[in-house]
Amino acid sequence: MAYSIIKYGSTGDDVRKLQEKLNEYGYGLDTDGIFGVKTQSAVRDYQKNNGLSVDGIVGANTWGKLNASSQNTNNNVQQNQNNTNTNSSSSFSESIELPERPEYVKSQAVIDAENKVKEWENGAPSAYESKYSQQIESILNDILNRERFEYNLNADPLYHQYRELYTENGKKAMMDTVADASALTGGYGNTYAISAGSEAYHEYLDNLNSVALDLRDRAYETYKDEGEKLFDDIAVLRSLDGDDYKKYLDELNRYYKDGDYLIESLANMTDAEFDAFLATVDAWESDRDFSFKEYMDSLDRQEFQKELEFKKAEAERKQANEDRDYALQLQKLYSSSSSSSKKDEADDDDEADGESVIYPKTYEQFYTMTGNSGILTEEEFLLKKSAKTKYKDYNNYLKEMYLKYKE
Numbered sequence: 001m002a003y004s005i006i007k008y009g010s011t012g013d014d015v016r017k018l019q020e021k022l023n024e025y026g027y028g029l030d031t032d033g034i035f036g037v038k039t040q041s042a043v044r045d046y047q048k049n050n051g052l053s054v055d056g057i058v059g060a061n062t063w064g065k066l067n068a069s070s071q072n073t074n075n076n077v078q079q080n081q082n083n084t085n086t087n088s089s090s091s092f093s094e095s096i097e098l099p100e101r102p103e104y105v106k107s108q109a110v111i112d113a114e115n116k117v118k119e120w121e122n123g124a125p126s127a128y129e130s131k132y133s134q135q136i137e138s139i140l141n142d143i144l145n146r147e148r149f150e151y152n153l154n155a156d157p158l159y160h161q162y163r164e165l166y167t168e169n170g171k172k173a174m175m176d177t178v179a180d181a182s183a184l185t186g187g188y189g190n191t192y193a194i195s196a197g198s199e200a201y202h203e204y205l206d207n208l209n210s211v212a213l214d215l216r217d218r219a220y221e222t223y224k225d226e227g228e229k230l231f232d233d234i235a236v237l238r239s240l241d242g243d244d245y246k247k248y249l250d251e252l253n254r255y256y257k258d259g260d261y262l263i264e265s266l267a268n269m270t271d272a273e274f275d276a277f278l279a280t281v282d283a284w285e286s287d288r289d290f291s292f293k294e295y296m297d298s299l300d301r302q303e304f305q306k307e308l309e310f311k312k313a314e315a316e317r318k319q320a321n322e323d324r325d326y327a328l329q330l331q332k333l334y335s336s337s338s339s340s341s342k343k344d345e346a347d348d349d350d351e352a353d354g355e356s357v358i359y360p361k362t363y364e365q366f367y368t369m370t371g372n373s374g375i376l377t378e379e380e381f382l383l384k385k386s387a388k389t390k391y392k393d394y395n396n397y398l399k400e401m402y403l404k405y406k407e
Helices: 013-023 037-049 060-068 070-088 108-122 133-144 157-184 191-338 363-370 378-383 385-391 394-405
Strands: none
Touching: 013 037, 013 060, 037 060, 108 191, 133 191, 157 191, 363 394, 378 385, 378 394, 385 394
């Protein structure tokens, strides 16, 4: 597509196209089709940055450079938009510097308390072992397996001693009795003497039987004493074992009491420490939520500011376009008016050479067209009730004032 040579003061579609292309490089020009000071400054800057002759005139070389790099510029713009979107969508954690989320770490005091509990667990008393169990078992076995009482007279050594003694004494007594009886009869043995000696002998034997009964009773008493001693011995051993077991239970109770204290102390310490940790996490989360809210508010403010700036720029662009159109119409009107008669200019039909009269639409336009600043601004008009009643709206007011002051 061929473009004309354009420079300061030029107007039209080629100027508008130039402004659009320069805006692709971020110059931010109003695309109004008027080659003004800003457009000329942008052209000169572009020529300087791209090795062109810096004259502010857009000819074949400048148009060629603009068209050749337009595609690259579009690509760069797209890339910049992608980067902007990527940055805009960056995570909150990347945009806001926050401390790391707190993690629970055991204090040295808790670690020491845990070690004490482990030491306590490892120091548990072993199962009770009686040092009298073997003796008690042995005696109990003796009691349970003890033979019933039996007395064998012939197996009693003491009885043999008594029998020898009584037999010998019986024989002696018999001989003495026979001798005594023989002496009474003149020294001759007789039946009486023999009978008396035999009686003396058997008396000793009868006494031996009584001793045998005593020996049996004594043996039975010994048997009973031995049995009672076994029961006494086992009772003593069981008493001693009971004392030891009581001491063991006391030691076991102290052990578990110490354990309860250590475990309770550890639990209280851990609970307190973990509650403090949870409070720290709550504070961290509150700070995070607050920072996130501020971050989102900041984004909202940025978006609002962008929107506000965009609307402002749109309003300024629209106003500039209106001013441009108005200036063109005014220029055209003045051109037409210069060739018409003074009578036609004062005609109340508001027409000149068959064209409608252009009335000011803003206070600034009124001042430009008439050089008079003595009328009400739009804000003053809206506040003045009598003016609103008379003229209805500000456009009618400007029209009347223009007709009044235009000459």
